[in-house]
Amino acid sequence: MKIETAEQAAPGRTTEDRIRVTTNAVIVLDGVTSRRPPDRNGGWYASELADELAHLMNQDPLTEVLAQAIRNLAERHDLIPGDSPSCTASIVRWTDDAIDALVLCDTPVVAFGQSTHVLEDTRLEDLRPDPDILRWKNKPGGYWVAEADPTAGLQAVTTSWRRTEITSVIALTDGVSCGVSEYGLFAWDDLKQLPLSEVLDRIREAERGDSEHKRWPRHKTHDDQAIARISFTA
8 A cells, every 4th residue: 555645835825735644544634714813724723623533533434533523623622613714624544345435525535446436525616606605604505614513524425435446546625626627637547647746736837827817717826735645556
């Protein structure tokens, strides 16, 4: 087995993406940018949640692991639903026989084998046309992120694969997945073999060439980037 990771902050800022690697799991989180002070922003929350998830990782199922981690942070730091920092989440966990994956919001997981399996949570993307999208955060019929309500963990999208069917898995924040889903720079299969640093650099180069956001409409030129790749046959 081989685990590779790559991260890059958006220019001029400190990254709020986080990657944690344990003995049997990889956790990739994307702290939601906010105006909060640095000691309680999305990056702080993502760091705290990553540590809590790593501590709970051997419990089952993954939705309960995420829900419990959110609950523990909310109680420890007096976080209030609707008025707290937050993050998206993806988890890949394996045993000798199986690979479990979880996705909450726009941090997908992609598994490669005889075919390519994309696990994604599109609820936020589906609601983007709504000018008041924040009113749908962590509400039934809306979209879900890790914050202060443990219900969000139970709303995550999950799947499992037989380990013998999978050669590698990637988990990545939307600052990297945009290279496939929005910019069309890569196919998912490209990401199972390209050097991860090259993937990040090519996305940055494409974004610099569209600094006015005309080719790819978006709220900001660059986003933080984080990707992890687990090769099970290495």
